[in-house]
Amino acid sequence: MIPAIRTSYNQQFTPAQYQAFLDGIAADTGVVPAFRIAETPVFVPAALGSKLVQACEEIVDVLLRPDFKTITKDAIPPSLKVPRENEHPHFIVIDFAVCKTDDGALVPQLIELQGFPTMLAFQEVMARRFKTHFNIPATLSNFFNGLDESSYYQLLRDMIIGPFAPEEVILLEIKPEEQKTRIDFHSTEKNLGITTVCLTALIQEGKKLYYLRDGVKTPVQRIYNRIIFDDLQQQSETLGEHVNLFQDLDVEWITHPNWFYRISKYIMPFIHSEFVPKSWFLHELPVVPADLENYVLKPLFSFGGQGVLIDVTPEDIDRIKDPENWILQRKVKYAPAITTPTGPAICEIRMIYIWQDGAARPVLVHNLARISKGKMIGVGFNSKDTWVGGSCCFFEF
Structure with a gap:
């Protein structure tokens, strides 16, 4: 979307570079991605980047309404409410389609948002590997607010591990090795030192939770939650014996499961912005x-x-x-904004926020992109195309 950089990238691209890029990702994470990764990042021009940030901050203003919990009281299905909800989510992801105005200007339009983490560790790996294997101008950045690789991971450690020992914090998922996002679990383990645990492996004693780490029963103080609870409810009967997460447990949630529902498309009617569809x-x-x-x-x-x-x-x-x-x-009408050697592509951009305890506002930290040439944007719909799939953005500041 930055024409000169796009043209140069497309001209210099080789299949060998792309394979080296994929091999580098596998070497960094120890696992091959379970989804297609695009041949290219998204180059976001300053004008579009400014609109994306403005749109996000207007949405954050809604989240900061004093009555936010009141207006979202019906967002959580009664059967999915979990005790010990905190005052705000630790993670927010906001997805935008890249569109065009009648005069041809690129604009974002909100598609979806969630109070839930995303591929926080893996996205840094992908961006770093793009910079390693392709000519990404140093004037562009995948980070926001002055972060770099080192400070980004330190922020994740502070957010997810906090005052606890890494062995007392787990990434919790259902059958993690069957999830398409498992490459992010491996990246998280490598960079944060926490363990990925399947729900069925949790041990409960009273209100306390434990898991076996190298055969040693280890207390769980914090859960970095990657379970979507309506998925859990649907699978519950097929999982066999497992801890009931809907009860009052002596554990901290990063982030609490209720926020997945409070911050979702449920709040779109409350957001009034030129970047949010009516x-x-x-x-x-x-x-x-x-x-x-x-x-x-x-x-x-x-x-x-x-x-x-x-x-x-x-x-x-x-x-x-x-x-x-x-x-x-x-x-929302997606614009064919990305020129590729095999035809134009559309994209979505996910803006990733972290909200630390005690902070007045969440902070924009990183991004994710999905590139498609079909009617549907998800990475699962692009198995037969090239220059499509999961990706990341480099922003012009």
Whole structure:
């Protein structure tokens, strides 16, 4: 998206460089990615970067509303509420489509947001390997707010491990080695020194949790949570014996599971910004728009694009039995903004925030990108294309 840098990158690219890049990632993490990684990063021009930051800060302002917990009290399904919720999430991720205005200017449009961590460790590995194997100008950065590789990982250690010993903090997931994000678990273990633990391996004694570390029963003081709790609820009966995480346990959550639901597409109707598509809770929709083809219908409590109706009809709306659990959102038109040797591509940019305990506001730290040439943007939809997949951004400041 920075034309001169894009042209130079495409001209200098070779398949051998790309393979060396992938080999470097595998060497750094000890595992081969379970998803496709794109041949290119995204080069974000200063004007678009400024709009992305502005959009994020306008969203953060909503999160700072004194009544935020009140307006999101129905965001958490009653069966998924977990005790000991804290005052704010430790992680926030905000996803934007890259679009164009009528006059051709690049603009972000909000797609999704979550109070949940993302590929925090792996994204640094990917960005570093891009810089190692390709000619990425030193004037561009994958970090924000003055961070570099060293200070970024120190921030993650402070956030995730805090005052505890690394062995007392675990990354918790369901069947972690079956997850597509497992490369991030390996990167986290390597760079932070904590262990990835499957839910079924937890040991409970009273309100205390333990796990076996090299055969030694070790207390769990903090959980770096990577479990999505509606997934847990759906899989619960097939997991065999496991700790019930919905009870009051003597453990700290980084970040608490309730924030996944509070900060989600549920809050889109509360955000008023030129970078946020107009959205309504379906049960509060004043009138069905005449141009319904320009809207998308999304279930509130489904994630990863499941259940979304892209081509909405009045009959679809009439069939909804629980309109309070759906939002109607103005459709976003992705721009074919990335020029690749095999045709134009669209992209989403994820802005990654960390919110330390005691801080007045969360801080923007890193990013993630997804590049696609199809109708769907997720990395799982790009298996047959090239110059698509998971990626990262380098911003012009």
